[in-house]
């Protein structure tokens with residue numbers, strides 16, 4: 147059997163090796179008492195430094211999976227995987243020691259088709275228009291463009307945002323708009339302002355993993371509410387609100403990340419009723435609202451909000467330019483002052499040059515045409531992903547049919563690896579995805595993967611799915627528990 151080693155990988159060789167043996171042991175293909183090859187022989191055979199093999203063995207030894215017997219060799223113990231079972235015995239993410247940042251790092255290797263990120267396609271980013279906008283601002287405003295801006299945001303941009311969101315059905319005043327460092331900061335400011343350590347926050351499960359990070363950092367406890375094909379279940383929500391008395395309900399009602407679901411109008415109204423009845427504010431995350439490429443979605447919650455109970459977070463990352471970090475939060479009433487104070491403490495202000503350039507771009511009217519082009523291309527790429535999924539994913543896989551947004555949410559069949567188990571093999575085959583457990587509040591989603599089809603051309607989408615199918619087969623061939631164990635080398 148070959149040991150796949152990816153020498154160009156940023157993942158150290160010793161970790162790749164350790165991972166290979168770990169999978170063999172966990173899957174039962176190597177059993178207690180089996181001997182590992184001598185480090186010198188293995189290093190020679192693989193053409194790697196001996197120290198890499200030594201380090202890999204040291205790591206496995208530290209994990210209790212193998213033991214060295216001087217003079218006799220290194221053997222698999224009956225340790226952690228004494229049941230010798232399949233994937234169920236494999237601890238999902240912790241054991242792989244993989245965070246989202248690690249996943250992104252692995253996915254950045256040359257040649258890897260990265261379905262793992264959250265960006266819109268690079269080729270859609272209107273770089274020329276941005277250059278023009280920045281030059282216009284610098285010529286017009288000089289030093290004012292690069293000094294401190296007001297914490298609330300550049301005033302003409304706040305007006306520009308009110309005009310823009312009125313096209314989505316939201317009526318608000320420029321005073322209600324706070325410009326933030328991406329939508330991410332808008333979410334963070336609300337959590338910091340409304341919740342303290344030990345407080346509970348409702349979210350769907352699965353949910354946007356950046357929100358789970360925010361909760362984690364502020365020691366807020368996320369309470370996961372299940373979804374169905376129409377988004378968050380309102381019966382389960384009401385039950386959770388009663389049981390947990392949360393300080394906030396966080397929800398992404400339109401083209402939810404990662405499932406792509408859209409909350410229908412009647413559920414939006416129910417949600418507002420529940421929030422009102424129990425006096426819990428709603429944090430609406432609307433970053434994908436404008437990326438519908440089939441039917442028009444229902445209006446944002448903020449457009450239906452008659453009680454000022456909804457805080458609306460969104461921005462220009464997914465529809466325009468993620469790197470300029472321009473987001474906004476629409477909040478009325480007493481909350482506003484507190485939010486601005488937290489914003490000031492966080493970063494004083496969002497960079498004025500970027501805000502002013504965004505204002506020039508919005509005022510140019512170019513966004514409408516840009517969005518039409520993006521939606522049309524997303525429709526094409528989504529269709530390419532659906533076709534490729536059908537062609538290359540293993541039998542028994544299931545996936546969503548999104549009407550907007552950037553992602554396909556796929557469930558792998560039960561008779562093979564979990565998403566985490568498959569990940570390193572997938573990278574070795576040149577394809578990366580986001581692992582389902584990361585999006586869950588309770589460790590669920592082990593067989594789910596999220597594919598960002600939007601960031602790849604249709605040809606690369608097809609190739610990426612082909613590699614994914616191949617990775618699955620390789621895993622099955624190499625790691626499937628078998629009664630007749632083949633020699634490992």
Ligand SMILES: Cc1ncc(COP(=O)(O)O)c(C=O)c1O
Pocket residue numbers: 264327328329330331354356398403431433460461462463464468472473
């Ligand atoms: C649901 C959701 N909310 C918020 C964000 C953060 O967006 P931004 O880049 O504007 O901070 C993302 C980015 O992936 C997202 O998917």
